[in-house]
Amino acid sequence: MRTSRLVLDLLCHRAKKVIASRANSSCVTPYVQGQSPRKNIREYFYYIDHQGMLFLDDSKMKNFTSCFKDKEFLVFFFKRIRPNETDRYVEFPYISLCGRERNYIRCDDTPLVFTHVRPAENGPGDIFCYGHAGDLMHLRFEPDKLFMCPTTGRVYHPCEERFGSVGLVMSKLAIEISPRFSFENGENRPPTKFQWKDKLHNLDNQWYFKYRS
Structure with a gap:
């Protein structure tokens, strides 16, 4: 039900290499x-x-x-x-x-970066906030649509088309929720399940490949 400490360290290391590479190649x-x-x-x-x-x-x-x-x-x-x-x-x-x-x-990656999740004030479910403006900017949180890239450790979530349809999850939050992922196909492949609020979600990764192929 969760990644090992070794896997999390590896994902963080890969993400740092990608960040450095992009910064130096601009x-x-x-x-x-x-x-x-x-x-x-x-x-x-x-x-x-x-x-x-x-x-x-x-x-x-x-x-x-x-x-x-x-x-x-x-x-x-x-x-x-x-x-x-x-x-x-x-x-x-x-x-x-x-x-x-x-x-x-x-x-560095995407223009929209999700920073935190909070319960929706009106109706069920949660909202995914972005842009470091508190709760003023947000989209509906879809836990079954989270995608972790195994080569970088970065986590993504769908967003509006004008942002490129793929939003990045802030690294601190990504590390916090990483233990909730299950890797039934091996730790070198994208996770298959995600535990959120006592429910185990089957992850739909196809949306990510549609926009990042």
Whole structure:
């Protein structure tokens, strides 16, 4: 019913290698924060890390002290995220349009990162909160749709199409819930079951492969 301590250590190690690899391989077209490519347009550039924290892309130190924390701003920003379908800065796959501002976004993994689960206030079930805005942004939590990637240890959950349909679970939370997974096909394959609130869920992994194939 749960992974071994060895497996959890291995998954954490693999995730750290992936994070380091992505950070070192990024190649971004030169830009200036607040640049104006034409009248009444301003362009800004952001980065979302694997914990779901939002930074200015060119911040030298990316940690809790330098990320954006104002919940009202975060809700405003995240509610406007969509794929970058412009012909500018294709290495920033997402954009948040805020009036005359074009906010280009690149990510360590996904633009939406789930941070915590809490009971729904209206109706049964739970909600999955994201974006570090408390409970202001959330989707319905579907425990049978959790997917753990065996090569990285990262855990994913479905999200809205405008975010790419695949949301990452924050690493701290992923480690906390990892003992709830069952690996009936071996620990080198995705888990098959997940225990949540006294119910053992059969995991549906097909949604993940549909969007990440």
